Amino acid sequence: MITLGSLAFNGPFLAPLWSPPKSAGLYAVLVPGWRLLTFRALHFGQAELFDAELLKAHPRHPEWLTIAGTDWNLYIATHEMSFSTPAQRESAARELARTYKPEFRPVDGKPLASLRTLLIAQALRNSQDK
Numbered sequence: 308m309i310t311l312g313s314l315a316f317n318g319p320f321l322a323p324l325w326s327p328p329k330s331a332g333l334y335a336v337l338v339p340g341w342r343l344l345t346f347r348a349l350h351f352g353q354a355e356l357f358d359a360e361l362l363k364a365h366p367r368h369p370e371w372l373t374i375a376g377t378d379w380n381l382y383i384a385t386h387e388m389s390f391s392t393p394a395q396r397e398s399a400a401r402e403l404a405r406t407y408k409p410e411f412r413p414v415d416g417k418p419l420a421s422l423r424t425l426l427i428a429q430a431l432r433n434s435q436d437k
Contacts, residue, residue, distance in 0.1 A: 309384050311335055311348065312403050318384035319346055327357035330389045333400055336362060337382040338375045346382060349374060351403040353396035357385060 309316050317328070319337050333353050337346040349371050354361060362368055362383060375381045388396055 309346065311351075311384070311386075312406050314386045314399070314403070316384035316386045319382035320384070321379065322362050322381040322383050323378050325359070325383050327359055327361065328385055328387055330357070330387045331355050331391055331396065332357070332385055332387040332389070333396060333403070334361065334386075335384045335403070336365075336371060337384060338371075338380055339382075346384075348403075348407045351400045351407070353388075353393065353400045355393065 309319055314333070316333075316335060318325075319335075320326075322336075331354060333351065334357065335348050336350040336352075337348055339345070340347050350365075350367060352365070358364075362371070362378075362381065365371075371381055372378070386399075388399070
């Protein structure tokens with residue numbers, strides 16, 4: 308269980324091993340944070356019915372892979388909203404996005420480095436500081 312905003316989400320679950328619930332609701336795409344057991348939100352969305360291919364079918368999936376490096380670094384968390392309307396789910400997803408600002412776009416046209424590349428660079432900097 309993870310709390311995002313004021314909502315309790317089930318998960319996070321590794322994306323390749325995730326079993327989607329049989330209901331409508333919100334979802335959050337996450338990657339591991341810099342500290343143990345922390346996560347960084349990449350995207351908030353809503354679905355009428357969750358599907359195992361939800362993430363891979365999303366148009367931003369290549370961007371998430373650039374950040375995560377692999378599907379095995381992508382996590383998904385869900386908040387079920389069984390009897391909600393699409394407008395209610397969309398409003399809740401927009402509110403979460405406004406709170407967390409999960410936008411990761413290339414700066415000055417340069418592609419984003421993968422999480423693996425960033426971690427290697429940080430380790431190299433730390434070893435040079437010693």
